[in-house]
Amino acid sequence: MTIGRAPEDLDAVFLTHEHSDHIGGVGPLIRKHGIPLYATEGTVQAGEKLGNIPGLNTIRAGETIRVDGLEIEPYATAHDARESVAYVVRCQNRKLGHATDMGIVTHEVREKLKDSHVLLVESNHDVEMLDVGPYPWPVKQRIKGALGHLSNEACGDLLAAVSHEHLERVLLMHLSQTNNHPEIARVTALQALGSRTPHLDLARQDQPTELTEV
Numbered sequence: 001m002t003i004g005r006a007p008e009d010l011d012a013v014f015l016t017h018e019h020s021d022h023i024g025g026v027g028p029l030i031r032k033h034g035i036p037l038y039a040t041e042g043t044v045q046a047g048e049k050l051g052n053i054p055g056l057n058t059i060r061a062g063e064t065i066r067v068d069g070l071e072i073e074p075y076a077t078a079h080d081a082r083e084s085v086a087y088v089v090r091c092q093n094r095k096l097g098h099a100t101d102m103g104i105v106t107h108e109v110r111e112k113l114k115d116s117h118v119l120l121v122e123s124n125h126d127v128e129m130l131d132v133g134p135y136p137w138p139v140k141q142r143i144k145g146a147l148g149h150l151s152n153e154a155c156g157d158l159l160a161a162v163s164h165e166h167l168e169r170v171l172l173m174h175l176s177q178t179n180n181h182p183e184i185a186r187v188t189a190l191q192a193l194g195s196r197t198p199h200l201d202l203a204r205q206d207q208p209t210e211l212t213e214v
């Protein structure tokens with residue numbers, strides 16, 4: 001395994017929503033290794049591709065679940081999926097905040113993510129690259145819309161709003177290969193975080209992300 005972990009070491013898999021870039025391969029993985037799956041009812045219903053799920057745990061936004069000493073709180077996101085969520089994870093006094101696959105950052109998102117030591121935040125597209133890029137007009141509208149994805153600027157605004165002195169690490173996620181450039185995303189995030197810049201990394205589509213200790 002490229003990240004030094006075997007699939008059978010996984011204690012749980014949490015889904016955010018049913019879009020194919022998020023559930024592809026999940027069904028065979030959890031069935032082969034007997035891994036419990038956590039997902040909202042809407043995600044399971046709309047995610048036909050998941051197939052039969054033996055170890056399904058239905059979750060709901062606002063209801064915290066405990067798995068192996070972790071407190072995992074799903075919260076609702078603005079995305080064009082049936083019942084999408086993002087997650088906040090706590091362990092003792094450590095906190096990880098996650099925000100991907102959402103068209104807008106609401107007050108609730110900022111509230112959920114504040115005081116995190118580690119942040120995983122979507123930096124999907126550069127608005128200009130999306131505008132002049134090859135996607136058909138309706139798809140561009142979808143991505144930019146309130147149920148679409150966060151631009152580099154929106155990501156930067158969110159980071160600026162929730163940054164604090166104990167924020168140690170930021171991982172930019174869900175970057176578009178067509179409508180974004182890693183350096184634009186990086187620079188926008190660095191500018192938003194200002195002088196108190198924590199360790200910043202980018203998740204790539206073509207390679208696994210290094211494991212992060214929280």
Ligand SMILES: [Zn+2]
Pocket residue numbers: 017019079081101
């Ligand atoms: Zn999606």
Ligand SMILES: [Zn+2]
Pocket residue numbers: 019021022101174
């Ligand atoms: Zn997605």
